[in-house]
Amino acid sequence: MCEVCDFYDKLDTANKADPALTTDGVRTIHGYYHKDDAAILATHYPRVGQETIEEIAGHINHPRLLEIAGLAEVIERYLEGSFSKLRDVAINVVSNPLSILFWSPRGEVHRVKTRESELLHGAMEKMALRRGSLDIINTLLGRKHGLAVTYGCSCCAIAVASDDLPTLYGSEYYRQREGLGRFFDSDVLTASGTLFSGVSVADVPQKVLDASADFGRAEVVSYLRFADACDAVIAGNEVTPDFADAIVEAKQFLTGKKDAAIAA
Secondary structure, X not given: OOHHHHHHHOOOOOOOOOOOEOOOOXXXXXXXXXXXXXXXXXXXXXXXXXXXXXXXXXXXXOOEHHHHHHHHHHHHHHHHOXXXXXXXXXXXXXXXXXXXEEEOOOOOEEEEEOHHHHHHHHHHHHHHHOHHHHHHHHHHHHHHHOEEEEEEOOOEEEEEEHHHHHHHHHXXXXXXXXXXXXXXXXXXXXXXOOEEEOOOHHHOXXXXXXXXXXXXXXXXXXXXHHHHHHHHHHHHOOOOOOOHHHHHHHHHHHHOOOOOOOOO
8 A cells, every 4th residue: 555656646737827937948937037137127127227136136035037027126116206196195105006906987896907917916925925035125225225115915016215114004095905905805806707807007098097096107107117028038038947956955855864765
């Protein structure tokens, strides 16, 4: 009797949307960051610059391209003064909502996941969980530019002056955006048929943007730049990851032994 064999017989092979690698092993836009990406990203984010992009990447364990580009995007917006227009928020803040939550003319709350915002969505959720890395990155950004990156649940990627974090967190906008965004989250709206996808931010009518509390023309421009930057990296720097060293490291970490033989 083979207990492990019986266990595997019960398992189904899972398939994940938006894989990080093609079937040929080449990274996709969802794949790993590569050191040569910084120079390409810096052409889209000149105020952040190649040096800072490299520093940010160096503080993240095995970073993904979309994580680095997403951070660069919100930082660039802050440095260039492309601030968000948030109701009753007087401080300068950049907020990239990870979907468009708006009041529909049909008299309902609707949410649209655009192609560009979905590129950022998963990456920023993962980045928010990298608390050790984010603390170090914010120390770096505070020293260089006096700003910090933070997040709102359901969901925004935010850049704001470090000294203004308490004001942001205490604002009615932040409280309501987190609360209502979570109450009318994607899993809720799926049940009512009021969650939508399949379009670019470039296709969203101005009337829909006007019915949102925080997704305006500046955010549209931001998302289009972000997508262009990531596309440029993938087109200009083809990468096929080599897993040999990582497999050895993983084997030792998971078994606690060097050169461990793993029985079937």
